[in-house]
Amino acid sequence: NIIASKLYRAGSVAYVARSGGLSNELNNIISQHTNGVYEGVPIGGDRFPGTTFMDHLMRYQKNPQVKMLVLLGEVGGVEEYQVCNAMKAGLITKPLVALCTGTCANAFSYEVQFGHAGACAHGQEETAAAKNKALKASGAVVPETFNEMGLCIRRTYSQLVKAGVIVEKEEPEPPQVPIDYKWARKLGLIRKPSSFMSSISDERGEELIYGGVKLSQVFEQKLGLGGVLGLLWFRRKLPSYFCSFIEMVLMVTADHGPAVSGAHNTIVAARAGKDLVSSLCSGLLTIGPRFGGALDDAAKKFCWAHDNGLLPEEFVTTMRKRKELIPGIGHKVKSLENPDKRVEIIKNFAMKEFKHTPLLDYALRVQAVTTRKKSNLILNVDGCIAVCFVDLLRNCGAFAREEADEYVANGTLNGLFVLGRSIGFIGHFIDQKRLKQTLYRHPHDDIW
Numbered sequence: 001n002i003i004a005s006k007l008y009r010a011g012s013v014a015y016v017a018r019s020g021g022l023s024n025e026l027n028n029i030i031s032q033h034t035n036g037v038y039e040g041v042p043i044g045g046d047r048f049p050g051t052t053f054m055d056h057l058m059r060y061q062k063n064p065q066v067k068m069l070v071l072l073g074e075v076g077g078v079e080e081y082q083v084c085n086a087m088k089a090g091l092i093t094k095p096l097v098a099l100c101t102g103t104c105a106n107a108f109s110y111e112v113q114f115g116h117a118g119a120c121a122h123g124q125e126e127t128a129a130a131k132n133k134a135l136k137a138s139g140a141v142v143p144e145t146f147n148e149m150g151l152c153i154r155r156t157y158s159q160l161v162k163a164g165v166i167v168e169k170e171e172p173e174p175p176q177v178p179i180d181y182k183w184a185r186k187l188g189l190i191r192k193p194s195s196f197m198s199s200i201s202d203e204r205g206e207e208l209i210y211g212g213v214k215l216s217q218v219f220e221q222k223l224g225l226g227g228v229l230g231l232l233w234f235r236r237k238l239p240s241y242f243c244s245f246i247e248m249v250l251m252v253t254a255d256h257g258p259a260v261s262g263a264h265n266t267i268v269a270a271r272a273g274k275d276l277v278s279s280l281c282s283g284l285l286t287i288g289p290r291f292g293g294a295l296d297d298a299a300k301k302f303c304w305a306h307d308n309g310l311l312p313e314e315f316v317t318t319m320r321k322r323k324e325l326i327p328g329i330g331h332k333v334k335s336l337e338n339p340d341k342r343v344e345i346i347k348n349f350a351m352k353e354f355k356h357t358p359l360l361d362y363a364l365r366v367q368a369v370t371t372r373k374k375s376n377l378i379l380n381v382d383g384c385i386a387v388c389f390v391d392l393l394r395n396c397g398a399f400a401r402e403e404a405d406e407y408v409a410n411g412t413l414n415g416l417f418v419l420g421r422s423i424g425f426i427g428h429f430i431d432q433k434r435l436k437q438t439l440y441r442h443p444h445d446d447i448w
Contacts, residue, residue: 200235
């Protein structure tokens with residue numbers, strides 16, 4: 001309304017009215033038929049208002065910026081007669097368009113109380129018709145009906161323009177009015193700045209959604225745990241053999257006995273009386289370059305060597321010169337003669353189900369080089385999972401090469417180990433509680 005009624009700049013017309021609601025309509029009418037409102041005041045419909053018509057009309061009369069007056073009264077009260085007297089006395093000389101509403105009260109044979117407290121005629125002189133007649137006789141321009149208000153305002157304004165009293169100016173550019181925040185948001189014009197962003201799930205609808213797929217569809221399509229992981233980690237449906245491989249990795253990495261550092265820490269924490277989450281965290285915090293974290297490093301190193309065209313012998317020699325171990329190569333117990341069954345399971349599945357296995361093939365050629373020195377320098381389970389997972393990402397058709405490499409760089413492989421091994425850590429916690437094991441204290445004869 002501020003923009004539509006041109007209330008952002010002063011016009012040449014000032015008005016005073018009873019009704020606040022009709023004042024809004026007056027703003028609209030005046031803006032359509034003149035150069036706009038200079039000032040407008042609704043004094044209210046009480047029987048005894050705080051200010052009167054005359055208070056404001058006399059201000060407007062004295063203001064040289066105001067060239068034309070508008071009065072909108074109503075049935076009830078006699079203040080309009082004061083305006084008539086002022087016009088007759090020459091106190092008000094500026095053109096005045098005036099109208100008192102409520103002429104329909106004459107259709108009733110009894111007093112009619114309209115919405116305002118003062119909108120009731122307690123005598124003939126308080127009727128709208130009588131006051132309109134008096135205003136017209138005093139020199140005011142009085143429309144026959146409210147519908148003619150705009151026409152009368154336009155005629156009076158046009159006469160003032162023609163006489164040179166009002167000089168019309170070029171309309172200025174309207175200012176930018178701030179949009180109400182709630183209204184704009186409801187219309188979708190703006191959104192509240194997000195504290196953080198999430199794109200993998202949404203619980204705001206009728207049912208939970210994983211990566212754009214409804215939970216009911218997850219079960220209907222039998223996506224399984226691997227499929228859910230694909231939706232939440234990669235935001236897409238993965239080929240069935242990819243999902244099967246994920247589930248295989250989780251099963252293979254679920255546990256490796258109580259002696260490894262993660263399981264040991266979980267057991268010690270459980271026996272110290274810690275809760276499940278604390279004990280699990282104690283085990284998970286041991287995962288790093290020396291335990292479990294080799295998956296990420298193995299993937300990165302084998303990708304680097306393969307992608308740069310290094311022959312297996314060159315790769316091994318380069319790492320030796322750098323005095324670096326090859327992540328994913330070597331095992332304390334397993335060897336060529338005593339192969340790791342976990343590696344065999346993963347390797348055989350990849351060779352049978354995957355479209356291409358260039359990185360696995362390369363890793364096996366590296367193993368052929370390293371085992372010439374020692375038979376236990378085999379491709380271990382971390383290395384086998386790492387190279388197979390990269391082969392999946394790069395060659396399953398669900399990812400661009402850049403996406404695949406980014407997932408490797410972001411630590412997704414270690415995420416698989418963390419997820420799988422958490423199963424075993426929780427198992428060890430439950431086992432210790434079931435066995436009612438007491439506080440663990442390491443024997444002195446085992447400490448040097």
